[in-house]
Amino acid sequence: MNNNTPNNNLTIESLWQFSLQYYSMREIKEACLNLQNHFHGNVNLLLALKWLDEHRLTFPSSQWPQVIQSLGRTEALLLHFRELRRKSKQHLPESLYRDSLQFELQLERQQQADIIDIIHRIELSKVEAPHLVDDYCHQLGAEHLAVIFNKQRL
Template sequence: MPTSDHRTKQSFQADQFWRFCLQHYSQAGVSDACLALQDRFTGNVNLALLLHWLDTQQFALSTTEMRQLEQTLSATDTQLSAYRRLRRALKPQLDAAGYQQMLDFELLLEQNQQEDLIQCLNQQTQQARAALPPPADNLGQYCVRLAAASLTEAIRGTDAA
C-alpha cells in the first residue's frame, strides 16, 4: 500500500499545454531562445516548454521520468527534424501560401509531439511517485545537460536582456 510520501495522481491536459505554449512562445525572446536550444544544442523545444510548464506548477520530475519523456520523443523528433530540413530547403521554391501550408503542417506535427509527451507524463503520474521537494527546476536541469544553461532564463521568459 502506498505511503503518504507519494504524490496524488494528477492528470495533465494536452490542450492546456498547447495554449500555454502558444502564449509563452510569443513572449519577447522566448522563440529565439527555443530555436537556439533546438538548432545549436539539439534540444527539443516541446520538451523544454513542457519542463517550464511543469516548473510553473511546481511539479518536479525525477531523472528517470525525464529520460522517459525524452525516449517518447525519439520517433517524432526524427520525423520533425526531417520535415524541418525539407521545409527549409523548399522555402526558396515556394510562394508565401505554399510555405505557410508547410509551416501549418509542421505545427500539427509539433502538436502531435506534445500530445505524446502529455500521454507519457500522465502514465507516469498514474503511478505512486516519491514527493520531490520544490522548487521544481526541470527546465534548468535539461538545459544544463545540453550545455545550454545560458538559455534557461530566456526560455522561461525572464531574461532581462
C-alpha cells in the same frame, strides 16, 4: 502519476495553449531557437518542462529516459520536414509554404501529445523549487538559456 497530484490541468490543450503564449514572447522564441539550432534541444520538450515547472511539478531523475523517449515517434519526421521546408522556402509559392508551416505545427502538436502521454504515466510530485528547465538546459550544456527561460513566467 502520483495519486496526490491532480492531473485535470495536464492536458494537450492546456500545454498547447501555454506553449503558444509562452513562445510568443520574443526573448523566449529566440532562446528556444538557440536551444534547438545550437544545442540540439527539443523545443516541445523544453515547453512541456517549463509548463510542469509553472505547475510546480517534477519527476524523478530516473524517469528522464522515458521522457526523452516520448519524442521518438515524431522527432525524426519533424527534423526532416523542418529542414525540407527551410530548403524549399524560396522555391515554393507562398500558399504552399504556409501549408507546410501548418503541417509542421500539426507535427509539433502530435509531439506534445506524446509528451503528455508519458507525463500521465510517470510519477509526478509537487516541488517547492521548480528545476526541470534547469536540468534539461544543463544536460544540453545550455545553462545560460535556462536563465532566460526561468525569468519569463506566465
